[in-house]
Amino acid sequence: MTEQERKHWSCHDCGKNCHDDAKDYYMVKHHLWAAFGVGWGMLCMDCMEGRLGHRLRVEDILPCPLTEQINPYTREILNRAGRNSLPLGRAGYRTEILKSNYGRTKDI
Numbered sequence: 001m002t003e004q005e006r007k008h009w010s011c012h013d014c015g016k017n018c019h020d021d022a023k024d025y026y027m028v029k030h031h032l033w034a035a036f037g038v039g040w041g042m043l044c045m046d047c048m049e050g051r052l053g054h055r056l057r058v059e060d061i062l063p064c065p066l067t068e069q070i071n072p073y074t075r076e077i078l079n080r081a082g083r084n085s086l087p088l089g090r091a092g093y094r095t096e097i098l099k100s101n102y103g104r105t106k107d108i
């Protein structure tokens with residue numbers, strides 16, 4: 001990873017490399033990101049929850065392939081609430097995302 005890539009993937013608040021932890025691949029509702037996020041920057045899940053002042057809730061999560069398929073943490077929250085709408089058949093899509101973002105596949 002180049003210095004530029006490392007900078008791109010660093011959490012704005014704590015500096016954690018968000019590239020390697022699927023928990024840090026997420027999207028929250030747009031009004032929440034506008035209020036608590038960092039624009040085009042990165043914010044790890046722990047720092048996002050710190051800014052929100054609570055653990056992530058189902059109503060905070062923007063449903064998308066990242067939150068419904070890739071991120072095990074948001075998947076669990078969505079699944080517990082019966083809100084994961086993507087069928088399991090979309091797993092191929094998850095693999096595509098992982099290849100493009102990680103440069104490798106990873107069982108998550």
Ligand SMILES: [Zn+2]
Nearest residue numbers: 011014044047
């Ligand atoms: Zn952080």
